[in-house]
Every structure is written in structure tokens, then in C-alpha cells.
Amino acid sequence: MDAARFIVQTGPEKYELRERALPEVGADDALLAVEACGICGTDVEVFEGRTAARLPLVPGHEPVGRVVAIGAAARARWRLGEGDRVAVHSTLTCGRCRTCRAGLRGCTAPEFADGTIYGFRGPDIGPGLWGGFSTHLYLAPEAILVPVSGSVSVAAASLFNVLANGVDWALDLGGARYGTSVAILGPGPRGLASVIAASAAGAGPIAVTGLAADRERLDLALELGADHALDVTDASAADAVPEALGQAPDIVIDTTPGSLASVTDAVRMAGRKGTVVLAGLKGADGLAPFPVDLACAKSLTVKGAVSRSLRSMEQAIALIESGRWPLERFASHAFSLENAEDALRALMSDGKPLHARIEPAA
Numbered sequence: 285m286d287a288a289r290f291i292v293q294t295g296p297e298k299y300e301l302r303e304r305a306l307p308e309v310g311a312d313d314a315l316l317a318v319e320a321c322g323i324c325g326t327d328v329e330v331f332e333g334r335t336a337a338r339l340p341l342v343p344g345h346e347p348v349g350r351v352v353a354i355g356a357a358a359r360a361r362w363r364l365g366e367g368d369r370v371a372v373h374s375t376l377t378c379g380r381c382r383t384c385r386a387g388l389r390g391c392t393a394p395e396f397a398d399g400t401i402y403g404f405r406g407p408d409i410g411p412g413l414w415g416g417f418s419t420h421l422y423l424a425p426e427a428i429l430v431p432v433s434g435s436v437s438v439a440a441a442s443l444f445n446v447l448a449n450g451v452d453w454a455l456d457l458g459g460a461r462y463g464t465s466v467a468i469l470g471p472g473p474r475g476l477a478s479v480i481a482a483s484a485a486g487a488g489p490i491a492v493t494g495l496a497a498d499r500e501r502l503d504l505a506l507e508l509g510a511d512h513a514l515d516v517t518d519a520s521a522a523d524a525v526p527e528a529l530g531q532a533p534d535i536v537i538d539t540t541p542g543s544l545a546s547v548t549d550a551v552r553m554a555g556r557k558g559t560v561v562l563a564g565l566k567g568a569d570g571l572a573p574f575p576v577d578l579a580c581a582k583s584l585t586v587k588g589a590v591s592r593s594l595r596s597m598e599q600a601i602a603l604i605e606s607g608r609w610p611l612e613r614f615a616s617h618a619f620s621l622e623n624a625e626d627a628l629r630a631l632m633s634d635g636k637p638l639h640a641r642i643e644p645a646a
Contacts, residue, residue: 310355440612
């Protein structure tokens, strides 16, 4: 193939399929043939026009694929060659500052401090292949790449980003470890990823909350390592979780997007000296009434969460490669480039898939 096919978002809910010649690879960069790109809630918000993202852009910030061309300097730096499979971190960084060397997010170099992100750059910024909704992705010298075993299915590999969030939220921020009790509010992709991460660390018991419409997801949570999957449609999550666990949870992870009540529930149910991780973004109206006095009385630690670190990405890929969990059931739906709009509209619907991905070669 001597040309790339890729999606460009030109306006709210407007995708165009375009084609251009593959770029020449220099000494310091590379080209990736994209096998899959996961779709997350941010992609949906951008598609709907609910963000400040500048259009046009090439969407897709969760790509995994194989290197098809690489320069000599890039080969030495990344220790990669043609045919190697990698997952691509969404953020481009300097790789030199203290934050980058520690494998953490939030590069402090001036040229990257505002965040340069795959999936949010325009097709007119050379060489134009800046998103995972494409047959090919340009790997800039600043790209962060993590090897992925060739034995892992495309479906499972496409979960690297969502699982990295789970690792970051449950382990790095939440501190889940052997014997800690965990409550996860919301059985969405990142809630289920938090179940996997917590169970892998030996935490337990683990409870997940959801609504009646989430029954299939709650059942999957049990398969992924949760001890309790609670329908709180007609119940108080703050009461149901401690009752099911037999104790107030040591860690509460709120992954529920848009729900302000879940913030209060998280503080109410958390055990004394527990940790509350707020990972479900609430949007423009996200100023939740926060029970400050209760958080103080319990000596709680409250942490905000967004994105994922290089360290958590590496841990997530190790979990995928272990083959311990039924990840093909988690990675439920695949769409071609031609059907990319259908994928986004499916995720906007009431019966949205658990997880969706674009497979450009399909």
C-alpha cells in the first residue's frame, strides 16, 4: 500500500474519508500500520461538538499497530524494527524532563506543556497522519511507544488505553493492594478496567455499582474479578456497598460521567482514612455539592484522575499479555473506517456497546 486512508472530522458529527500518499520516513521517525484504535468518551464528545477541539482533525488517540518503516536513529532510540507491534501513548512529550523520565504524565518542556496529542491535530500539519482512525499513523520522534506481544489478539490489544486508566486509578492513585476493599462506581469500560487492575493487585472484596440497564456489564464485572455487582437503581449506593462488602471500602473510585450524586456517595461510603478517586468527569456543570465536613471527619484522601502514565500503560499491556481475563468479551465491537460514523453514533445511543474500536484494515 502506497497511500494512507484516514478519517477527518470537519464539523460536529461530520467525518470524511480521505486518502494521501504515505510520507517518507526520516532518520528520527517512523510509520505505523494501525491494526486498531480504541474509541473513548472523549472521541464521542469531540464528534458531537461538545469540546473546544479545533477542527479539522484526524481523530483517534488509542492506536496499536505494527511498525512498517523506521529511521536509523529512531530504531536505536526506540529499540524497534519493522514488524514490531506497539501501542502509542496519546501524548507527545520531550522525554527529557524529570516528569518524562519518571514515566509520568504532564511534560514540563515549554513546547509540550500545553499538550500535543494524537487524535487532536489537523491533517494540514505535516505529514498529516496524526490520528488512529487511519490505516497509518506518523510516529514523531517524541512519540511514546510500548511493545505489545504479537500473540495478543487485536481486540485485546485495543484495550491497552482503557486498562491503563484502570491501573492508574486503582493502583497508582487508589493504592489498591492485597487485602484492601474497593468500591467502583460505574460499570463502564474504565470501571471494568479498574476491576481488573484491583483484582490483579490482590485487592478484595471488590464491589461495582450500576443500574438495571447495566446488567450485562455488571455480570461481566464478576467475571473480571469483582466480588459484588450491585444494581442501585432503587437503592442508595452509599448504603448498598458497605452492606455488601461487610465494611466501608478502603478505596472508592468514581468513574460515573456526569453524575454529581456519585461524588457525595463516594465520600459517604468510604471508610475512615480511606481514599476517594474522582475519575468520572462531570462536564460544564461539574461543581458537585461536596460533603467537606464528612471528608474531614473521616480523614479521607481525595484525588482527581485523568489520562494515564507511561508506567500504567506498561502495566496494562502486561495484564493483557497474561491472558488471565476474557478481554475479547470486553472489547465487544469493531468498525471499519468506512463505518466510523456508525461507531460514534452507536456509542451515542442508549444501547451503546461496552467498548468499540476502529479496525482500519477491516
